[in-house]
Amino acid sequence: MPENCTANRLSWVALAVALLPGSAAVGQVVVSAEIRPRTELRDGFRTVNTPREKPAFFVEQRSRLNLDYGRDKVSVRLSVQDVRIWGSTSQVYKTDPNLFNVFEAYGQYRLTPRLAVRVGRQALDYDNARFLGGLDWAQQGRSHDALKLLYADSSGFAMHGGAGFNQSFSLEPAKLADTYYGGVDNYKSMEYLWLHKDWTRGKLSALFFNDGRQRTDSTTYYRQTYGLTGEATAGRATLAAEAYYQTGYDAAGRTVRAYLAAGSVTLATKLTPLTLGLDYLSGSDATDSRNHAFVPLYGTNHAFYGHMDYFYVGNNHGQNGRTAGLVDFYLKTNFKLAPKTSLLAHLHHFESAARVYAAGTTEQALGSRLGEELDLQLSANVSPEFNLKLGYSHFVATASLDALKGRAGQQYNQWAWAMLTFKPVLFKN
Secondary structure (H helix, E strand, O other), X not given: OEXXXXXXXXXXXXXXXHOHHHHHHHOXXXXXXXXXXXXXXXXXXXXXXXXXXXXXXXXXXXXXXXXXXXXXXXXXXXXXXXXXXXXXXXXXXXXXXXXXXXXXXXXXXXXXXXXXXXXXXXXXXXXXXXXXXXXXXXXXXXXXXXXXXXXXXXXXXXXXXXXXXXXXXXXXXXXXXXXXXXXXXXXXXXXXXXEEEEEOOEEXXXXXXXXXXXXXXXXXXXXXXXEEEEEEEEOOEEEEXXXXXXXXXXXXXXXXXXXXXXXXXXXXXXXXXXXXXXXXXXXXXXXXXXEOOOOOOEOOHHHOOOOOOOOOOOOOOOOOOOOXXXXXXXXXXXXXXXXXXXXEEEEEEEEOOOOEEOOOOOOOEEOOEEEEEEEEEEEEEEEOOEEEEEEEEEEEEOHHHHHHHOOOOOOEEEXXXXXXXXXXXXXXX
16 A cells, blocks of 8 residues: 555544544543554464474554544444554654554444444454354454344344345456455355344343355355353352354255354352353364365354464364364453453363264364363453453464374474553543
8 A cells, every 4th residue: 555545544534533522512522542563473373383493473453543423313433453563664664564454443323212223344242252243352453344233122122134246357447247255254144133132140042144255257155144142140149041043055065054152151269250161163184075065154253262262263173174173171360350350261172063984084083172172361451541461372282183284293292472462541521
């Protein structure tokens, strides 16, 4: 991106901020910022490192400027961001490698006290973000170009419905015929419906999501996902359960029949809460003609299947173009060390949901155990506008994981990181 283009965008944002005092009389205005650098040492992150590979070390930074406006029935949100690796540009440079982008830009109109419509680029984040999440851990986040209807009443019932239709050309009138959508890793169209109900000691949600992806021959294949998420509290125990089913066709045109089942129990003790749970995501082995692999398409998967992102985070674990699925037994807790400081600890045991074979054969089966992972995270809220997080994770890999990842890696893998988050409110009238 040319430097003057980025400068022009930033100038418009700066002008809007400069005019805020004059606009205070016409509505509620909040301007906030987020500066979030994260330093990482990766030695077997996301996939096993081979003994000859050296660890990676870098700093990635998110810089966001948010503008929220509301008056009467109208509200608007604009969130622009720059995401870059330290050193990715020279100290003095004239071109910018397209690091500046719009994270959210939407307008909302309240039709009635209970019903509103929102249109534009927006994050879709529901329930625990298992299937639809804003992906806040990733510096760039995830957002959708969509139209959404929102309904909520005083009884604790809420309903959202949304849809999107995507095209890959950037400026009108670059394309005057046809609606082929390609070259972008995204759906061509999607529709969803989310229903939710809160009770005093529990909650329940239902989700339907339909997404269509187009192949190079212009054929569009549609996949449907149905989900239920529930939680109930009884005394000191909280029970949570989820069930998802996927059907239709994947982007390659294969029939999809896949499911996810998850359950956990959390016990509040005097020392710390303890959570014991199981996630099961169905998978396909190397000989399956149908696709039996459940895909948590737009979820915040970093929060579920280990912080080292070995599964469902921009990578595959399978053979012959299939995803092997996952069985995840876990124990989680979060120690409160001080009023503003806590230590999170997660322990995972991973197995493959599908058969695993030795490389180059479908005759020699390997064990289902993939490995164990320990995640530690120290979090300190230094002030309302500043947070510090330190993390360390360790993964013990097996030969079966090597087979699914397609590489002979080291048994012991690790990842360490440190993240500073500054989130000041710059202006509020």
